[in-house]
Amino acid sequence: SSELTQDPAVSVALGQTVRITCQGDSLRSYYVSWYQQKPGQAPVLVIYSKNNRPSGIPDRFSGSSSGNTASLTITGAQAEDEADYYCNSRDSSTNHQVFGGGTKLTVL
């Protein structure tokens, strides 16, 4: 399958924990990476190879994966975490890159 499916929108209370999920058959075979995009800005890598953070990304961001589902967890969400989040992996049939449709995170 060439699709990665994400919930369109998720909300979380300030300081609480939120999980953003990404589903797709390719996740059984390939690593997932996650990107944060704030309005008017370019995306930023926040998690790669399932659960690795680039330097500068707060440790409240973590990743996990099981079967055909990958998750991005924000533990203790902050107001500045309000953004769109995209998962990315590889299409197992075409070997092309594919992105999920994105999840809009609202911090209440």
Added chain:
Amino acid sequence: ELQLVESGGGLVQPGGSLRLSCAASGFTFSSYWMHWVRQAPGKGLVWVSRINSDGSSTSYADSVKGRFTISRDNTKNTLYLQMNSVRAEDTAVYYCVRSRGISGFDPWGQGTLVTVSS
């Protein structure tokens, strides 16, 4: 500092052509595969194309195959996207991104807006 700077976007008529450029700095450009990713207004990220480190291998999304050509000049640390026979649905911000393999896309350029309209 790692940096990717896109240029060349603008308004183009349907059926026309445009060439995007992406100037890289702060890393050994010739060692990395590079990609183009686009984002239509208010929509999500869509992968467009990729090129390997020496330019000998390319790949395209079905939506642009046969119309777009990705290339690079490692002597100028620059990535290109030649866009021909453009359509209204090609209207988007085009991002240049460095691939770190299984370690994701990083960094991203600031993007360049392409608007296809008569």
